[in-house]
Amino acid sequence: MQPPQGRAGFGCRGDEPGGQVRPVPLPPVQQNLNYCPHIFWVDGCAETGAPCAPAVPTAPFPPPVPDRSRKPRNKGRERGERGSAGFLVMFLLILVAFTGVGLSIFKIFHLEKEVDELREAASAEHIPPAAQKLTGDREENLRKEARRAAHVTGNPAQQGLPLEWEPSSGHAYTSGIQYEERGLRVSEPGLYFVYSRVLFRGTACDTQLLAHVVYKRNPASPGSLVLMEDRATNFCSGQRMWARSSYLGALFRLRRMDSLHVNVSKIALVNFEESKTFFGLFKL
Known part of the structure; x- marks a missing residue:
C-alpha cells in the first residue's frame, strides 16, 4: 500500500x-x-x-431598520399637553399667592385687634380717678341731653284753653322737659322736633270751623308766637256722625325758657283718648 x-x-x-x-x-x-x-x-x-x-472587499453593514412599533407623535397634541401643563402650573402658583395674601391679611387683622385691646387696657389703667370722674360726669350729661324729650296725652278734665295734658301716666313721660302751666317748657336751647295730634268728632254735621294751633311763649318776649296751625271747614256731610284727625309736626330752634302750648277751636269736639290726642317734642 x-x-x-x-x-x-x-x-x-x-x-x-x-x-x-x-x-x-x-x-x-x-x-x-x-x-x-x-x-x-x-x-x-x-x-x-x-x-x-x-483581498476580497468586505461588504458594508446595511443601514439600521427603523423601529416601526413606535408611531410618530402628533405635534399638535404635544403642544396641547404642554400648554395644559403650563396653565396648571400657573394656576397653582396664583392659588398659592392668593392663599399667602389671605393669611397675611388675617394675621394683620388679628394683630391690630390685639394692639387695640392692649391700648384700651393700658388707657384704663393709667386714667387718674379725677379724669375718670370727669369722664363719667360728661357721659352722664350727654345721656341727660339725649333724654331731653316729652310726650303728654289727652286729659278729659279740661278747664278751658289752652289744652291740659297728662304728663306721667300711661304712655306719657317727660325727660329734661318740664310740664307746667298746661305747656312744655325747655331748659336748654337747641333744635327740637315739635308735634301734636288732635282728633275731632261729632254727632251732627254743621259748618263750624275746626282749628288746631301750636304756639310758644317766652317770659323775655311779650305775647305768643304761632308755630303750626291747621284749619278745616266742610269736613262732613249729611246728618250722620263724623270724625277728623289733625296732625302738626315740624322742626324748630327753641330758646331757653320757651314754653309750648296747644289750642283748639272747640274743646267739646276733641276726643281725649291717649292714642288719639297727644302732644310732645324732643331735642335733636
Whole structure:
C-alpha cells in the first residue's frame, strides 16, 4: 500500500527515497503585511512563492431598520399637553399667592385687634380717678341731653284753653322737659322736633270751623308766637256722625325758657283718648 499523495505541509520533495516527507523551509516573512504565502497542491506536493490574491472587499453593514412599533407623535397634541401643563402650573402658583395674601391679611387683622385691646387696657389703667370722674360726669350729661324729650296725652278734665295734658301716666313721660302751666317748657336751647295730634268728632254735621294751633311763649318776649296751625271747614256731610284727625309736626330752634302750648277751636269736639290726642317734642 502506497502512501497518500498530496499531503499538505510546510513543503515536500517528491524525489526523496522512500517517499519520505521532508520539511522545506519557507521564505522569511517580508515586512509587507499584504504578503501571505499560498500553498498549491502539485503532484502531491505544495508549491509556494505565488503572490497573494487581492483581498476580497468586505461588504458594508446595511443601514439600521427603523423601529416601526413606535408611531410618530402628533405635534399638535404635544403642544396641547404642554400648554395644559403650563396653565396648571400657573394656576397653582396664583392659588398659592392668593392663599399667602389671605393669611397675611388675617394675621394683620388679628394683630391690630390685639394692639387695640392692649391700648384700651393700658388707657384704663393709667386714667387718674379725677379724669375718670370727669369722664363719667360728661357721659352722664350727654345721656341727660339725649333724654331731653316729652310726650303728654289727652286729659278729659279740661278747664278751658289752652289744652291740659297728662304728663306721667300711661304712655306719657317727660325727660329734661318740664310740664307746667298746661305747656312744655325747655331748659336748654337747641333744635327740637315739635308735634301734636288732635282728633275731632261729632254727632251732627254743621259748618263750624275746626282749628288746631301750636304756639310758644317766652317770659323775655311779650305775647305768643304761632308755630303750626291747621284749619278745616266742610269736613262732613249729611246728618250722620263724623270724625277728623289733625296732625302738626315740624322742626324748630327753641330758646331757653320757651314754653309750648296747644289750642283748639272747640274743646267739646276733641276726643281725649291717649292714642288719639297727644302732644310732645324732643331735642335733636
